[in-house]
Amino acid sequence: xxxxxxxxxxxxxxxxxxxxxxxxxxxxxxxxxxxxxxxxxxxxxxxxxxxxxxxxxxxxxxxxxxxxxxxxxxxxxxxxxxxxxx
Numbered sequence: 001x002x003x004x005x006x007x008x009x010x011x012x013x014x015x016x017x018x019x020x021x022x023x024x025x026x027x028x029x030x031x032x033x034x035x036x037x038x039x040x041x042x043x044x045x046x047x048x049x050x051x052x053x054x055x056x057x058x059x060x061x062x063x064x065x066x067x068x069x070x071x072x073x074x075x076x077x078x079x080x081x082x083x084x085x086x
Contacts, residue, residue: 011066017051018059025053 007013027041045051 011063014059014062014066018056018063020045020049021051021053021059022056025051025056 024041030038032038
């Protein structure tokens with residue numbers, strides 16, 4: 001699984017993690033799985049997707065860090081690649 005690193009470097013994956021975990025990660029309603037077992041929504045998200053409601057602080061930090069890192073890389077790149085020098 002060589003592409004596993006990409007899910008950690010993908011901002012869309014972090015946004016989806018944050019949205020799903022914050023909205024459904026603490027729901028205690030019972031649902032029935034396709035195999036006939038009954039689980040809470042929280043257990044289903046944790047077992048099937050690996051989304052943990054306790055991880056939301058890290059997700060929020062990463063979602064703030066991505067734009068800052070991209071802005072810094074952009075600013076440094078524009079400064080380094082100035083084509084107006086003679």
